[in-house]
Amino acid sequence: MIKRLALTLPTISPLGGGVSEAVRLHLSALAPASFERISVHAVDASTEKVDPAQWRAAELHLHRFFGPKSYSFAPGALISLLKANPDLVHVHGVWQFQCAAAYAWSMLTGKPYVVSPHGMLEPWIRARSPQLKGAVSKLYQNRFLRKAAGFHLLTDKEGGDVAEFVTGQPSRIIRNFAQAFASDGQPPSWMKPEYEGRKVYLFLGRIHEKKGCMELMQAWEKLSQDDADFARASLLVFCGWNDGIEGFERRAEELNRRFGNVLFAGPQYGPDKARSMASARYFLLPSKSEGLPMAVLEAWAAGVPGILTPECNLAISFERGAAFLTGFTPETIYPALKAAHALSDAEWNDASQRSKALAAEEFSEESVRNGLLDLYQAAVDWKRKTR
Template sequence: MIRRVALALPTISPLGGGVAEAARLHVKALSSAGFEQISVHTLDDRMDKVDPKQWEAARLYQHRFMGPISYSFAPAMVASLMQAKPDLVHVHGVWQFHVAAVHLWSMLSGKPYVVSPHGMLEPWIRARSSRLKGAVSSLYQNRFLKKAGGYHLLTEKESGDVAEFLTGQPARIIHNFAEPFSSDGAKPGWWKPEFDGRDIYLFLGRIHEKKGIMELMDAWARLSSENEQFRNGSALVFCGWNDGIEGFEAKVSALGQKFGNVLFAGPQYGPDKNRSMGTAKFFLLPSKSEGLPMAILEAWAAGKPAIMSPECNLDIGFERGAAFRTGYTADTIYPSLVAAHNLSGEDWARASENAKALVAAEFSEQSVRDGLLSLYNEAVEWKVRG
């Protein structure tokens, strides 16, 4: 019987992107499942961005780390896991030290863990910094993955990413869920008077090479040059933090000066995040690689149709009329922007309603809670049999 469950992840800060948000929602979903204790084991970095109320259902263990944040060596995490005495640990993300900490905890305690890779085992990700990831894999991560009691997968595609590590343990597809959208209707802090009456095309999240950001701006510049109505009636707004794209801010500034319709607003939290989403007409994610992006679920909950690539692994959005297909090159993004600009008011309203209906039907808190509890029990049984 599982009385205590723990979650381990590198950070719970909003700067942790979809992984941190997914873990927060898991805690929320599990809080009504009757556990004696839910604990979260993470780093103490960027806690000024964390709203403690959002994690009050769990006991937080926050650890200092040494060395580069990309690995986050935090040996005290092993001790906190032993102290919390969980019957099972749910690991969110791979490649960082929390994986080694849980692996050691499992060897010492004999208890199982389940893994949510969050898309981090797909070929595109594994090919980046391949020598370092190869060393981590050889040292312990491959053994850790093969010894997992179960896998929480976000998409059917992810089944192929973990196939080499499966040795008979359960692997279940459990979608994330989005909370109901609410906003006070006020304009976000970045709003400019000249944006009044314009269609806002919003990107909100981690600004990373894989998101198709630079290619999006190339397509936007082309359409702004060719179409005066689009140029003067639309605005491209980036909300998030730059995670290593050189030249991003300079390119935004240049396009903003040339066309007056591109803005980098920086990270948005709490009410400002909801206000930003509330102003949008379309949500953009022409990504090259994703797990299952939380930002799109949040956009759909707000009734915002997505312009997204198939690599977002949410084809159901295309099928249900909540999303419009794009690629991640400038040449494939361009026609998607043209089509969005030419969309009739009736067609946009239909897509908006489809988005809200899709989230309510397929990405609910109850379905996530039931799926996780079933996976946890199967993982314990697998560990006992093994």
């Protein structure tokens, strides 16, 4: 019987992207279960943009790290795990120090941990900074993954990403979920009178090379040149923070000067994020690599259909009519944008209702809670048998 559970991750700040949001939702799902205590251990002490009320179901242990943020060496994370004395640790994300802390904790206590890679073992990710990741893998991460008592996977595809580390441990595909959408009905802070009535194509999240943002702007430019009605009636809004794309802001400003239909609104959180989502006609993610993107589920909960690549690992969205299929090249994004623009209001309303239904039926809080509890018990049983 698992009485004490620990969750460990890089950071609880929304600036950590989808992992921090997924863990926050896991905590929400697990809070009604009969745990004596749930503790959260992060290797970054940042609480920027954090709403404390969203983490009140757990004891928070946030640690100062040393050295580069990409690794976040935080020895305090191991100490706090030992003091919390959990029966099982759920490790979210790989490549950073929370993995080493959980591995050392398990070696010292003999207790099990399960791992959620969150898409970070996908080949596109592994190919980035290969020397550093190769060193981390050889130093401890490969052993950490092979000694895991279970794996939480987001997609069928992720099963292939972890196959080399699975030696009989239980693994479960447990998809993320989105909470019910609510907005106060106010316009987003970036809305201007000249934008009212336009179809808003929203990108919301980390602005990174793998997300296809520059390719999206290239396709947007060509369609705005080719179709004057599209250029007048549409607005491309980027909400997020630039994570290393040189020239992104300059490119967005250039397109806005030419067509008046591109805006970089910066990061959006809380009510601002909900207002931006409520204003959107479509949610854009022409990504080259994803685990299971939280923001898409949030968009569907708000009734916003997606324009997504297969790499978003949400094939069900195309089957259920909640998304348009695109690639991540300008040549494949262009026809997807054109098809979305051509949709009638009645057709869009149908896609919006399909999006809401998909979020409610296939990505529910109850299914996540039951799936995690089943995985945790299976991991404890597996660890006991293999001692």
